[in-house]
Amino acid sequence: MTAAPQLVVHRDKDLMAQAAAARLITKIVDAQAARGSASVVLTGGRNGNGLLAALSSSPARDAIDWSRLDLWWGDERFLPAGDPERNVTQAREALLDAVPLDPARVHAMPASDGPYGSDVEAAAAAYAAELAAAARPEDHGPVPTFDVLMLGVGPDTHVASLFPELPAVRETQRTVVGVHGAPKPPPTRISLTLPAIRAAREVWLLAAGEDKAKAAEIALSGAGEIQAPAAGAYGRARTLWLLDAAAASELPRELYRPASA
Numbered sequence: 001m002t003a004a005p006q007l008v009v010h011r012d013k014d015l016m017a018q019a020a021a022a023r024l025i026t027k028i029v030d031a032q033a034a035r036g037s038a039s040v041v042l043t044g045g046r047n048g049n050g051l052l053a054a055l056s057s058s059p060a061r062d063a064i065d066w067s068r069l070d071l072w073w074g075d076e077r078f079l080p081a082g083d084p085e086r087n088v089t090q091a092r093e094a095l096l097d098a099v100p101l102d103p104a105r106v107h108a109m110p111a112s113d114g115p116y117g118s119d120v121e122a123a124a125a126a127y128a129a130e131l132a133a134a135a136r137p138e139d140h141g142p143v144p145t146f147d148v149l150m151l152g153v154g155p156d157t158h159v160a161s162l163f164p165e166l167p168a169v170r171e172t173q174r175t176v177v178g179v180h181g182a183p184k185p186p187p188t189r190i191s192l193t194l195p196a197i198r199a200a201r202e203v204w205l206l207a208a209g210e211d212k213a214k215a216a217e218i219a220l221s222g223a224g225e226i227q228a229p230a231a232g233a234y235g236r237a238r239t240l241w242l243l244d245a246a247a248a249s250e251l252p253r254e255l256y257r258p259a260s261a
């Protein structure tokens, strides 16, 4: 386990999205200045897409060199290409279609009508191979050291498509797995595993709304990762929970100081 997670609590979800977008812009600019390029893992869900939409409307977005950014996904809903419920489709609408990315650096997870058809295990293995091909010797493992990996937190403490007690959250060898029977629709998904998530330099967990209060409280109070996958999501250098006041409402007050009241 790395250092304890840091918490930042904002007044409401809109302010949280704006502040997280500003934070992400700075991180990407700093990584590009230090290492030439940056790599970010996107999440599905309302909070992740809210952040991308906030980034899209920020004038500071032009500070990013979009051609030197690798984008990966933490999970994907295994649906046909272009389906409005796919995480990549939603990310494109929120931000990606509006910025000059290098298409070769946008690493979407395979769709259910792609080269692997409905074989979600083969699709997951292909994504694992794509990650492995992008890893360099200094990454010391089968995935790149992502600069920032973002995760929305579900009301049941799931992150990516790692749901409590399901086999995917128990995976210790593979970096990407197919998920069957997910309680959040659709049931078939592709997900990074906890070992892959932990390769990131920084892991940011996003939680806004009252329905996340219990999940945040459970994950931050010493629960095990099989029962509470969010508790097992941490980064090599930093783990940051970005919350709004509603999601933080059940946390012990000694855990944080509100960033905005």
Ligand SMILES: O=C(O)[C@H](O)[C@@H](O)[C@H](O)[C@H](O)COP(=O)(O)O
Pocket: 043, 044, 045, 046, 047, 048, 075, 076, 077, 087, 151, 152, 153, 154, 155, 158, 159, 160, 161, 184
């Ligand atoms: O594909 C997905 O559905 C996700 O990636 C999932 O893990 C999501 O991030 C959480 O369920 C939080 O979603 P909200 O931000 O919408 O609550």
